[in-house]
Amino acid sequence: MKQNIILFLCTLYSAALLAQEPLYRMSTDKPRWATFENPKATVGAGGMENQTAKGHAFEPIKAGEVKTLLNVNGMGIVQRIWLTVSDRSPAMLRSLRIDMYWDGSSQPAVSAPLGDFFGISHGQIMPFENALFSSPEGRSFNCRIPMPFRKGARITVTNEASKDLDLFFYDVDFQLTTTLPADALYFHCHWRREHKTQLAVDFNMLPEVKGKGRFLGVNVGLITAPEYGKSWWGEGEVKIYLDGDGQFPTIVGTGAEDYIGSGWGLGKFIQWHQGCTIANDSTRQWSFYRFHIPDPIYFQQKLRATIQVIGGYSRDQVRQMIKDGHSLKPISVAYDKGFMKLLEGNPPTLDSPNFPDGWVNFYRQEDYCATAYFYLDKPVNGLPALAGVGDRVKGM
Template sequence: MLHRNPLHGRSLVATALLLSLCFTLASAGQGSLDALYRKPAGVQTRWASFENPGALKGQGGMENKGAKGHAFDMIQPGETKTLMDVEGSGTIRRIWMTTMQRDPQMLRSLRLEMYWDQSDKPAVSVPLGDFFGASVGQLPVFENALFSSPEARSFTCVLPMPYRTGARVTVSNDSDIPLRYIFYDIDFTQGETHPDDMLYFHAHWRRERWTTLREDFEILPKIAGEGRFLGCNVGVLLKPGNTGWWGEGEVKVYLDGDAQWPTLVGTGLEDYIGTGWGLGAYANQFQGCPIADHKTGRYSFYRYHIPDPIYFDEDCRVVIQQIGGG
């Protein structure tokens, strides 16, 4: 989400990652010929990686005298690695990483955090796997407008994230097992002059085990302020033995003082992500369900409100009904 401030008789586990954005993809240079063939004055390109963690000019690959020397690192249990820490204005354009261990425990135990403009409070503090769409402990092969994993061995995000005075990105290992290999690069531009009304990117993660029948699952708990709800990545695990249809509930968006009744309401889970009459596996640009395993009851889906923005001026809350098959 973008924000102004830096089952009938079915039980399920639901996890949700909420995304907030500050501007559209076109304004970030994806879909505009003008952006492709313009070089903004004073804007420079930098990459942060273990070969140049400070993303400093003329200082990449120095560790092994120009040979490949520090492509990866380890993260011990309880350790936090800083992947990027820069000052000044800029925009993160792309985040790529891969890890040797991609089991469910590690995907959930690695915590990705992002801080804007020297804030002590992270705008993003979520499990790494969920951030990149692996919300049920499994990384699928998929590609959409914001995230991709071409062979289910890597994580890529091309969602632009602007900042005015600085950015810091960290990964922490909250497990009791060493992460043996992590490779990454964060590609960003620096020197932009952002408009006064620019919003900041935020992400929120939550889960319930198990959800409660007839009680709405909150994708986004109520937040105050103005901004834009960009969309969500959601994972569902059905309770063993309950492998029937579970997704008849409607997505509801409460905006700007809505109390009992929402302003926006859909017609069912599969309808919300662009399909109908049940749910299969697919991945489209703004909506999809990369994992739809009916035998094991595992589902991972997303919806990004890029062509159909959801703005709010005072507050926003997003839920989905828990009514199973209706």
């Protein structure tokens, strides 16, 4: 019965894809692959070295070197990026930087650590597949996000590690076309990290970006602070501020695991549009993602996406953490008689003898990073440049 249901869902999904773009339709678009065997994706010029017998499948990237994966003029759509590297250590995956430039811009639309861009938080690569990324056996990196360009596209990888990378393989698959829809948007990606968030200040998964566009989703990495022990970290709500929003957002969730479709805590799971690839309270590392594909989020003027840094624990455990001098701020308590807001009215203090015995939610401070994916109506986004490699690899 279960296998029949899965087969039925797969059939529905395949039918949906065919409805969008039938496989039998002919097109005048020109398929091209950029690889080390044909770096310029030139017509009839692939695999010319070593008498065509696999003469240039890979190259090293020396420390400090920039390697160009794609540099093409004209109109087209990047459809797939595949690559693999010989050193897949967490530090190397954070030290390699991938940048993408559209239409001759000098500012990258995409600038992120290589591993994080491909959905690998904390440098922990594993077999997985979702709607946008995959690593079939935990040894490679695949991206199938469509990336239109009108005048040209350039993709580079920079080795910002202190050591050489011996083996780097790749191909960038794209189509050259003569037309694009007038409303075709440019793909963007922004990565940021805060080693220790500010108490009672939400973490910006995507700082404010201006223009018209679509928020595609986010991959979040979290390292919980040791002073909170194994208390639950994920009570924070995701908030998405659209267009004219001021202090209060239009879109708000109910908790971290709720945002990715789970509930009552969080374990490892990998699904098409949502998942948690790391859930380890021993190493204090967590990673989760959500892609807004079936539930698109468009914006006409601007967008900002945040997550509250809020956790929860039993009353007596929270009392002990405060006694031990740990940084936290109680905000509410759920108990057998209801729910008490601690930031409104005149509630009892946590150390009061009549404070309810229940689940206490509290602001805390953590090490957060986020890779946000979005489309925009222009090839530049005006966001801060990618943090330096020292900041990226700290603690890895």
